[in-house]
Amino acid sequence: MKMDGVSRLLVLTMFFVILFGFQSEKNGVVMAIDEDAKALCSINLAEFLPPPYGGLENMVCQPVWNSFLLRYSQSKDNVITIVLSTIYTSGWVGMGFSPDGMMINSSCMAGWVTPEGHGKIKQYYAEGHIPSKVIPDEGELPLTSVPPLIYLQGATVYLAFQLKYTSRLKTQSMLLAFSSKYPQHHHLTAHEDKTAIKFDFSSGTPFSAIAKPNYFISSTTHGVLGILGWGLFCPFGAIFARYFRYQQIWYYVHISAQFIGFVLGLAGVIVGIQLNNKLQPDIPGHQGIGILILVLSILQVLAFFARPDKDSKYRRYWNLHHSWVGRTALFFGAVNIVLGMHYAGAGPGWKLSYGFVLASTMLACILLEMLSRLRKFDEPTLPSDYPINSI
Secondary structure, eight states: OOOOHHHHHHHHHHHHHHHHHHHHHHHHHHHHHHHHHHHHHTSOGGGTSOTTGGGOTTOEEEEEETTEEEEEEEOTTSEEEEEEEEEOSSSEEEEEEESSSSSTTOEEEEEEEOTTSOEEEEEEEESSSSGGGEEETOOOOOBOSSOOEEEEETTEEEEEEEEEOSSOOOEEEEEEEEESSOOBTTBOOOOSEEEEEEEETTTTEEEEEOOOOHHHHHHHHHHHHHHHIIIIIHHHHHHHHHHOTTSTTHHHHHHHHHHHHHHHHHHHHHHHHHHHHHHOOOOHHHHHHHHHHHHHHHHHHHHHHTOOOTTSTTHHHHHHHHHHHHHHHHHHHHHHHHHHHHHHTOOHHHHHHHHHHHHHHHHHHHHHHHHHHHHHHHSOOOOTTSOSOOO
16 A cells, blocks of 8 residues: 555654654653762762761762662772762672672672661672672771771661772772672671672773673573473483383383483583582582482483393393482482572572472372372272183
8 A cells, every 4th residue: 555645744753753752761761860870979978977988089979780879089099988879678788899700709898787777897708609608707808997887878878998909999890789688697698689890990980791701601501401401301201101101102202301301411410510610619519419410310321221121030120220210310309409509599580490390290290199009999900710811
């Protein structure tokens, strides 16, 4: 259908109206952010923070991430005074300095305000990703004799500390994180969100976000492969072999599922070895169980090639070996998946997903076992004198 001149004019007008509206909305959002930042930066810290935090000379104020606002002042003798502020309800907030933008080997300042209103602030050193590897009262930040402090003003918390370097601080990799859960005995709980940025303290601008390293992707890959291999395909193959033997294709489904599960699990182990070489985590339980599962799985593969004939007198022992080694591997597979999520500090999405898979598998086993026993109970039994061959 051809458009006349009036229709074309209307379409063109609508296009420009929509485009102008989009740009206006976008500019409005940017202007709103700028205005909010200006309003926050104009707050007089001297009204509630003691010196030197309340009277920063030549203060630089810059939004860095979400509601995090960084104020700092750097003197000629390389003393830098930092005040980090953000919206606060509960839990802890933290700022870390890292040599390479990664959490491991970073030194952080973290603080919180207890429900009773008492402020707590400490330096931490991150030896690993799990909370037990974030060590309180350790770190390499060159703190001055000025005590660090945390102060809650309305709905905003202020984290303040002072550092002295041998030379002027320029570009620095920074970590920002928070959690709504309070620390336990001064040990930080797992963060709910985090980011890593590079900040230029000479110009006062964050100029890039630090991309996640490959081992973050590898840890996700390791978890997905483990859940799919040991937590999904292998249990499915075992369930099909036990409860669906009356199906003609049960053997092929069982072998296929077990083979896929073994390949995925083996790939997960390989990725786990790479992670271990990069991170050197202290998780002997998870590693030891993983090795045990791999050994049991290899025994199952070897047993497949050494399977005796049905009429062999060794077939009974082979069946016992095959079934119990498989059950043991599946049990420890589930245990190791839970341990892995615990050590990795997995979020609720991971826990809910695997919880659903595990609960569905257990429920299916219970229902199928009940149906199997009912089916055996309903099968007619032949009398001992019943003629087997009437011909």
